[in-house]
Amino acid sequence: MESISPKLANILPYTLIVGQKQLKLALELAYIAPRIGGVLLSGQRGTGKSTAVRAFSRMMYDRLPVTLPINATEDRVVGGWRIDKLIQSQLEPQSGLLEDADDSLLYIDEVNLLDDHIVNIILDVTSTGVLEVQRDGQNKQLSVSFTLVGTMNPEEGGLRPQLLDRFGLMVSVTAEANEDERVKILETVLEFDRAVSEFNSGRDSNYINQALEEDKKRKDVLQKAREKFSFVKISENIARKCVKLATEVKAEGNRGDYIIALAARAYAALEGVEEVTNKHVEAVADLALRHRDPEGFQNNQKLWADKYQQLVINILNPEGD
Secondary structure, eight states: OOOOOTTTTTSOOGGGOOSOHHHHHHHHHHHHOGGGOOEEEEEOTTSSHHHHHHHHHHHHHSSOOEEOOTTOOHHHHHEEEOHHHHHTTOOOEEEOHHHHTTTEEEEETTGGGSOHHHHHHHHHHHHHOEEEEEETTEEEEEEOOEEEEEEEOGGGOOOOHHHHTTSSEEEEEOOOOOHHHHHHHHHHHHHHHHHHHHHHTTOOOHHHHHHHHHHHHHHHHHHHHHHHGGGOBOOHHHHHHHHHHHHHTTOSSSHHHHHHHHHHHHHHHHHTOSBOOHHHHHHHHHHHHGGGOTTOGGGOHHHHHHHHHHHIIIIIOGGGO
């Protein structure tokens, strides 16, 4: 077993997270298909959003995510010149956070409080994979790829519809209501706290070691799914259903169609199959469409659940195909 980095020892292993299946699925799909364009996690404080993101980053990249602060300037995001060198009349480039996040995860906590202009820049780079810097005498174009995750508390305000639409997937994260599941969550956290104390006192922790072994297995599954993603087929019938689903919720433009198809293909790759089925589309439609509904059902769980179920019956109709 490899040694555990002291800096990462107190990060809960991803495979120990109890529940939050939709949250974990969204993170995994965005990794498998980077063109999805990021994941938005919307929910109240204390629902495990940050815990899951850090755990996923630790599992996939063996590092904490690159975190973008709310007060970030354009210089800090896309890159600029080193201030200390400018004072000495020297020009030395300084990479921005987007470049630093290449091949890893970029995390924006409380993205709804970030300047819209900065959010737009980040989402453009996420969807195109290209970072263009043309400012202050710099002119460069870089290929960058990262998994973008933004979190927000809807009680503190929302994102403008134009920006909301740019996030590929959205998860409405809620606190676990089932008492048995809450007990499992509590027991896991308490056991992990004990294991961390054990590790910090210089003793080996079988609990953490075993969990990290499970993380390695999951990482391998996701990497293989990413490699197979582009070879998964989507029939015309399935493509038509993706379009109908997006049309049914009155999603603007064609982005909703594309994201459903991408996410369904990623899910099929995750399952190790060669072609997308109704099952895969059904599993991702909620993630891809909830925030594209102009009637605002993304903030009302029951209304959206009722509407989503009707979509499945009317369009996907798994039992009829």
